[in-house]
Amino acid sequence: MPADAPHYQIIRDIRNALCYLKRSGCTGFDASEAGLKILNQLGLPPPPYGATMGRETLEAVCTDLGDCTRCVLCESRTHIVFGEGSPNAQVVFVGEGPGFDEDKCGRPFVGKAGQLLTKIIAAMGLTRETIYIGNIVKCRPPNNRNPEPEEIRQCLPFLKRQLAAINPHVICALGSVAARALLETETPISRLRGRFHEFSGIPVMPTFHPAFLLRNPEKKREVWEDVQQIMKMLE
Numbered sequence: 001m002p003a004d005a006p007h008y009q010i011i012r013d014i015r016n017a018l019c020y021l022k023r024s025g026c027t028g029f030d031a032s033e034a035g036l037k038i039l040n041q042l043g044l045p046p047p048p049y050g051a052t053m054g055r056e057t058l059e060a061v062c063t064d065l066g067d068c069t070r071c072v073l074c075e076s077r078t079h080i081v082f083g084e085g086s087p088n089a090q091v092v093f094v095g096e097g098p099g100f101d102e103d104k105c106g107r108p109f110v111g112k113a114g115q116l117l118t119k120i121i122a123a124m125g126l127t128r129e130t131i132y133i134g135n136i137v138k139c140r141p142p143n144n145r146n147p148e149p150e151e152i153r154q155c156l157p158f159l160k161r162q163l164a165a166i167n168p169h170v171i172c173a174l175g176s177v178a179a180r181a182l183l184e185t186e187t188p189i190s191r192l193r194g195r196f197h198e199f200s201g202i203p204v205m206p207t208f209h210p211a212f213l214l215r216n217p218e219k220k221r222e223v224w225e226d227v228q229q230i231m232k233m234l235e
Helices: 006-023 033-041 058-065 100-105 112-123 149-166 176-183 210-215 217-234
Strands: 091-095 132-135 170-174 197-199 202-207
Touching: 058 149, 091 149, 091 176, 112 210, 112 217, 132 149, 149 176, 170 176, 170 217, 176 197, 176 202, 202 217, 210 217
Parallel strands: 091 132, 091 170, 170 202
Antiparallel strands: 197 202
């Protein structure tokens, strides 16, 4: 592995910082006023405003993603759809990937399925501004086909970093592709939905995708049962 790989640089930075602290006489840390005073006296720069110690920001993930060309989806997209919402969201909704409308404007869930999702969010007593919405892949698959395994493999790490940056109370996986990718299972969504699972210590509620509900409105009751469980968890 090349010595200039990103994680090597991180390790070098950590080592250099620890050596500097040792030379400065610092042998440990605590969160007391006295401990913070010692750290302030070392002349270390403060963390960026709004940053969470030890947690990557959404802005950093987006910067790292850049003008992504990691898979073939870049060849036909109009816009990357990174995701949107509150960086402090208690609930994150994860879909499959952008559709036609999302690809055109660069925002997630803005078409007919997105309008239905917005109604579901409102029925939960929430708003799009207080939650976060992302997708398994950030570029539209041609003709809205399911993402290929390699496309998911390239894109999923960025979603995982987004979820780690937000650290929500619960994730709602919308549809089979999202649920299977997050939970690493081939179990059908009809068997996954209705109960909580886990992703990196975060509860995950799989449910039917809003686009599926547009074709099968009789399934709306089941989705409402699923989101009611999410609502109870947030109480």
